[in-house]
Amino acid sequence: MIQEFRKIWKPCVIGLLWFLVLLWPMTGINSDGTLEFAKPFEIWLVVVAAAIVVMLLYSANKGGTLDGLYAPLIKLQKVISQKTAVLPNFVLIAVAVGFALLYPVIFTSRPSHDLAINVLIYISLGLGLNIVIGLAGMLDLGYIAFYGVGAYCYALLNIHFGMSFWVSLPFAAVFAAIAGCIIGYPTLRMRGDYLAIVTLAFGEIVRLILNNWMSLTNGPNGILGIARPGIFYPAFDGGLAIEHIYIRKLYMLYYVALLIAFITMICVYRLNYSRIGRAWEAIREDETAAELMGVNTFLLKLLAYAMGAVFAGLAGAFFASRMKFVSPESFTFLESAMVLCMVVLGGMASIPGIILGSAALVVMQEWFREFETYRMLVFGGCMVLMMLFRPAGLIPAKRMGRRSEEED
Amino acid sequence: MDVFIQQVINALTLGGLYALIALGYTMVYGVIQLINFAHGEFFAAGGYIGVLLLGVMGGMGYMETHPWLCLSISLVLTMAYCAFLAMGVERIAYKPLRKQTRLAALISALGMSIFLSNGMMLARGPLDQPYPLQYSSGGFEFGLITINNLQIVIWVLTAVLLVGLNILVFKTRIGMAMRATAQDKVMSSLVAISANKIIALTFAIGAGLAAAAGIMVGLYYGSVRYDMGFVPGIKAFAAAVLGGIGNITGAMIGGFIIGTVEVFGAAYISGEYKDVFAFIILIAVLYFKPTGIMGENIDDTRV
Numbered sequence A: 001m002i003q004e005f006r007k008i009w010k011p012c013v014i015g016l017l018w019f020l021v022l023l024w025p026m027t028g029i030n031s032d033g034t035l036e037f038a039k040p041f042e043i044w045l046v047v048v049a050a051a052i053v054v055m056l057l058y059s060a061n062k063g064g065t066l067d068g069l070y071a072p073l074i075k076l077q078k079v080i081s082q083k084t085a086v087l088p089n090f091v092l093i094a095v096a097v098g099f100a101l102l103y104p105v106i107f108t109s110r111p112s113h114d115l116a117i118n119v120l121i122y123i124s125l126g127l128g129l130n131i132v133i134g135l136a137g138m139l140d141l142g143y144i145a146f147y148g149v150g151a152y153c154y155a156l157l158n159i160h161f162g163m164s165f166w167v168s169l170p171f172a173a174v175f176a177a178i179a180g181c182i183i184g185y186p187t188l189r190m191r192g193d194y195l196a197i198v199t200l201a202f203g204e205i206v207r208l209i210l211n212n213w214m215s216l217t218n219g220p221n222g223i224l225g226i227a228r229p230g231i232f233y234p235a236f237d238g239g240l241a242i243e244h245i246y247i248r249k250l251y252m253l254y255y256v257a258l259l260i261a262f263i264t265m266i267c268v269y270r271l272n273y274s275r276i277g278r279a280w281e282a283i284r285e286d287e288t289a290a291e292l293m294g295v296n297t298f299l300l301k302l303l304a305y306a307m308g309a310v311f312a313g314l315a316g317a318f319f320a321s322r323m324k325f326v327s328p329e330s331f332t333f334l335e336s337a338m339v340l341c342m343v344v345l346g347g348m349a350s351i352p353g354i355i356l357g358s359a360a361l362v363v364m365q366e367w368f369r370e371f372e373t374y375r376m377l378v379f380g381g382c383m384v385l386m387m388l389f390r391p392a393g394l395i396p397a398k399r400m401g402r403r404s405e406e407e408d
Numbered sequence B: 001m002d003v004f005i006q007q008v009i010n011a012l013t014l015g016g017l018y019a020l021i022a023l024g025y026t027m028v029y030g031v032i033q034l035i036n037f038a039h040g041e042f043f044a045a046g047g048y049i050g051v052l053l054l055g056v057m058g059g060m061g062y063m064e065t066h067p068w069l070c071l072s073i074s075l076v077l078t079m080a081y082c083a084f085l086a087m088g089v090e091r092i093a094y095k096p097l098r099k100q101t102r103l104a105a106l107i108s109a110l111g112m113s114i115f116l117s118n119g120m121m122l123a124r125g126p127l128d129q130p131y132p133l134q135y136s137s138g139g140f141e142f143g144l145i146t147i148n149n150l151q152i153v154i155w156v157l158t159a160v161l162l163v164g165l166n167i168l169v170f171k172t173r174i175g176m177a178m179r180a181t182a183q184d185k186v187m188s189s190l191v192a193i194s195a196n197k198i199i200a201l202t203f204a205i206g207a208g209l210a211a212a213a214g215i216m217v218g219l220y221y222g223s224v225r226y227d228m229g230f231v232p233g234i235k236a237f238a239a240a241v242l243g244g245i246g247n248i249t250g251a252m253i254g255g256f257i258i259g260t261v262e263v264f265g266a267a268y269i270s271g272e273y274k275d276v277f278a279f280i281i282l283i284a285v286l287y288f289k290p291t292g293i294m295g296e297n298i299d300d301t302r303v
Helices: A002-028 A038-063 A067-086 A089-106 A110-135 A144-161 A165-187 A192-212 A250-272 A275-285 A287-292 A297-323 A333-346 A351-389 B002-032 B039-060 B067-097 B102-124 B149-171 B173-183 B185-190 B195-221 B230-243 B248-268 B274-288
Strands: A230-235 A241-246 B139-142 B145-148
Touching: A002 A038, A002 B039, A002 B067, A002 B102, A089 A110, A089 A250, A110 A144, A110 A250, A110 A275, A110 A297, A110 A333, A110 A351, A144 A165, A144 A192, A144 A297, A144 A333, A165 A192, A165 A297, A165 B274, A192 A333, A192 B230, A192 B274, A250 A275, A250 A297, A250 A351, A275 A287, A275 A297, A287 A297, A333 A351, A333 B102, A351 B067, A351 B102, B002 B039, B002 B145, B002 B149, B002 B173, B002 B195, B002 B230, B002 B248, B039 B067, B039 B102, B039 B195, B039 B230, B067 B102, B067 B195, B139 B149, B145 B149, B149 B173, B149 B195, B149 B248, B173 B185, B173 B195, B185 B195, B230 B248, B230 B274, B248 B274
Parallel strands: none
Antiparallel strands: A230 A241, B139 B145
């Protein structure tokens, strides 16, 4: 009993003392050099109280006092999993698709539409990055550059040549794919962390070029007045005429985003189970062995970059048309890190996992907006906690080995 | 020619600072194969604690009488603070993930980086915190070339720390234990080297070096900010990779190369694109030598 007690509470006390030692100089010394004792201790006592509550809950949970609370939940979960196990997969998918289609009808407020559009953009990005990281196993820290290329591509085509959204969309995808090949080519010989820093460097280079090439991109001021996507709308006044209108309503934009996200999902799903997808997974598990088995690693790795970039380019073009404004600030390293988090948090190479991960992170950020200045602090803390408790992601992929490089 | 020599002097200063930060990345990577994204935040915390301690000593009136003593005391205390911070961060965010995939630890490191930089913002506010300027005044002038006192201090400090680290790693028993852990954790634990202690020590040394760089950067540029760790952190990471990640000598060389490229690129080509040059050199070097200049695992130079 005492052993148990010490095992739980000793690290807790040490951790709190550690925190006090670190906290005091940071908050207890004023800028003019005077010392203050009340403020750091106030903060520390709040943290101590929180830690004690958490630890009490933890030990109560471990001791079995809370089992009564869990029992109905576990029972419910069992019933649900039994029922869903009988249902064929397509029913679940149909329910999800139906929900996605009816979403603007169920939730009618503007903020909820905004949130849903954001989630869909990040789902496209996350699934695109999943091709590079989850399937081909190449750590890419500059992924947001392709998103930027897509967004700027549509913005420039629209401003200078007046091209509409739907015409520009393939161009955005192609340009992003070319950018992917340019970045992919020199990195093909590298592995692991060398690849990570080079992709990070490329991402920063793209952002710096967007920021400094005043004559083309208007620098940090960004590009204003980008057109929304248009649709052809049948009008029935006096015979059938087809009118071209620009989308103004947010829920219509939601459907455009949904279309792009659906295309991405279907493509990534089909790729995952195709010959190419299996080759990518072979490269992920062991590159040398894959090459030995006749997989053309050079072409396939380049293809992985290009395919990942295509979906980022599509999402980027949509982002530009939705915001009607692009600036380099939207394409910082933090955004790359965010997309990476979605992929890892959801579960690498697992499509439902990534959808869930993207939705969770976007919604979480939205919730934390209420904390104002504490938002990013809480967000960073949550990232660490999630990794500590679910390191393989929310829904881990079924086919996932360990990289041979990692084993030693 | 005068301009050129002046730029060499600036490049040496900046390169030394990058080398100090890069060592932390490379040592941690050598021991547990983790890119410690929170390392830039250790550097920023060093800058903050340094200015606060100098402020306290200024308030007590010692800054006028013994300015260099004050600087050395705050330097030592700051290095201790950051070492302590890094050991705790390692224990909380990285140690439980040691058996998991490297990506999980990487995400945890990213989260820790966001957490720490925002924690500093909440504690000290989002504005620049000015450093005392008295150290950078005075120095030597040779015609048009000036070397101020601060640059000399940075050179001396960098040299002392780099040499000290080399002695620690290659000449002492602790260093031998560190190299053994980096090479093979199982075997080294069989000869009674505690991997946990060595890893904590590695984090502490790396963060201490970053803290020294933080104070020096604060003095050199005149102010610190909560998000100052990000860009130097990325460049120092680039320097570590450039030299061959996990390789101590490589990180020093890489730091000086990145510093030189940045200073000369800014002086002779374009100031706006100075970060681009550093990254392009990185990509070019890695294209021809995919494991960095010094290579990754040359015999036992790895820590």
